[in-house]
Amino acid sequence: MFSKLIKLISPISPIGPIRVRIAPSPTGYLHIGTARTALFNWLFAKKHGGKFILRIEDTDLERSDKKYEKDIIDGLRWLGLDWDEGPHRQSERLAIYEKYLQNLLSENQAYYCACTKETLEKERQLQIKKGEAPKYSGRCRNFKIAPEQGEIIRFKIPPAEKIQFLDLIRGPIIFDSSLIGDLAIAKNLQTPLYNFAVVIDDYEMKISHVIRGEDHIANTPKQILLQRALNFPEPKYAHLPLILDPDRSKMSKRYSATSIQEYKERGYLPETLVNFIALLGWHPADDQEKMAASEIIRKFSLERIQKAGAVFDIQKLNWLNSQYLKEKSESELWQKIKELYDKKISIQNEAALKLLKIGKLRMSKLEDFLSLQESLTLPDYDSNLLSWKNTHKETTKEALRLAQEVTRTILVHEFNQKNLENQLMPLADNQGRGEFLWPLRVALSGKDKSPGPFELMEVLGKEESLRRINIAIEKL
C-alpha cells in the first residue's frame, strides 16, 4: 500500500536542510489556490524548521505586471505567511539561465528550431503511421546549433525512458518519455520558459521539497529529465489536490471570488482564511476545526493531506469567520471596519461600538456592518405590524404608553441594556411578554425581525427611543 510505503520514507529530506518555496507568476492577483500552496509550504517549513522562499516567476514579460507582484506580496503578508528569503525575481536572474542554456546547447542536449508543437506532433504521427518506432518522438528533423530568426530552444527529450518519481502525497507516479515531445525551454538565450527556469532556480536555491498544485504533475517528468541532463539532484515532490468550484472544476473567477484581496475587502479575517484554506485538503487527527496558525503548524503533516480535490464552501467560510468575529472586541472590529469601509460609514464612534455590541453575532463578515448600520434607520412601516398576534390596537397602545412612561424615568447615563431590562422586564411579565415586547420592538425597529428592544434602545439612545415609541403610539 502506497501510503504505508510513503510513511516509511520520511518526508524529512536526507539531501540537506528543508527549503521550500512559493513561486507565483505575477500575471494576476493573489489567487486562493496560490495562497493555499503558499500556506502548505509555509506550514511544512515551520513544522520542520526549514526555510520558506518567495520567488516571483516573471519570465513572461508580456503578461507580468508589477501591480500583480505587489498584490501577491501584500496578500501573503496580510495572511501572515512570512518568507525567509526573497522575493527572488526570475527577470533578474537571466544571466544564470543563459549560462545553463549555453551548456545544454554545447552538449547537444538542446537545439534551435522553428517548429511549433503542432508540426512536431504531425511529424510524430507520421512516423507512427509509417510504422517507425517514434524514436525521435516530437523532434525537429533539421535542428541547428546556431539560431535563426524566430527560432526557439528545445530540449531533447530522451525517446524511450520511464520516468518515475515518488510523490509524497500520492505515491509513485510513472510517465513515459516517448509521449513527451521535445520541450520548449527558451524563446532565446535571454528569455527562458517556465519548465526550464523552475529547474534552474530550484537547484540554485537548493529547494529540497517541491510542494505545489496537482496541475503540475504532468510537468514533473519534464523537469526531472531536465535535472538529469543538467546533473542536478532531484528534489522531493508533493502535489496538492486542487481547490474546486461547486461544479467540481478547478476554482475559477467565473464561479467564485478567486483573489485574496476580494475576501479581504468583504471582511474576512486573515486568520479565518488561513484556518479555512488549511482545512481544504488537510485535516488534523483530532478533528478540531478552529485553529490558530500556531496550532496548525503543530498538527500539520504531509501524510494527512487529501488526494482528491476539495470544493470551496463559502457557507463554511462564513461560519468560521463569524466564529473569529465574535471573539474580537468591539473596538478591535470597529478599527478594522473603519480601515476597510471608511467612506461608507455614516455613524459616530460611540454609536458604532454600541451597534457592534448587539450586531457582532449577526455578522459573518465585516462588510455586514454596513447593512447593520442601515438597519438602524426607521422605515415607514404599517401600523398593523405593531400588534402581536391578535392583540387589540388599544391594548397595544396601552403597552406602548406604559413602556414610554417607564422609559422616560430612566436616566440617560443609565440607559443601557441591562438596566432597561431590569426596569421594563417586570412590566412585560405583567402584561404578557408578547403583548409588551413585540410592539415595543417594532416601534423601535419598524421591522418584524430585529434585535431585541433593550438592545435597540441602548444603541438608539433615550431621546431617539422615546421619539420612535411616540411615532408608534400616534400610528395606532
Added chain:
RNA sequence: GGCCCUAUCGUCUAGUGGCCUAGGACGUGGCCUUCUCAAGGCCAAAACACGGGUUCGAUUCCCGUUGGGGCUACCA
C-alpha cells in the same frame, strides 16, 4: 482523443482488515431559551459509486468498470 490524478453524508472530512448500528464540522429540518431575528444548547435526516477478487472477515488491500478532475503553448 492521449497521458496522469482521483472516488465516505449536499459540502469539508474521521476512518490504514474486526473497535463501524460508519464519527465530527458546515449546511438543512425540529425543539428549547425573554416577542421576532441572530447567537447558544439539544435532537434528527443525510454517505462507504459499481462489479470482481484476496481474506475467517472488507469502507479499509488488489484488479476492472463507471464517474469526477487535471494536463496536453514560443503561459506559468
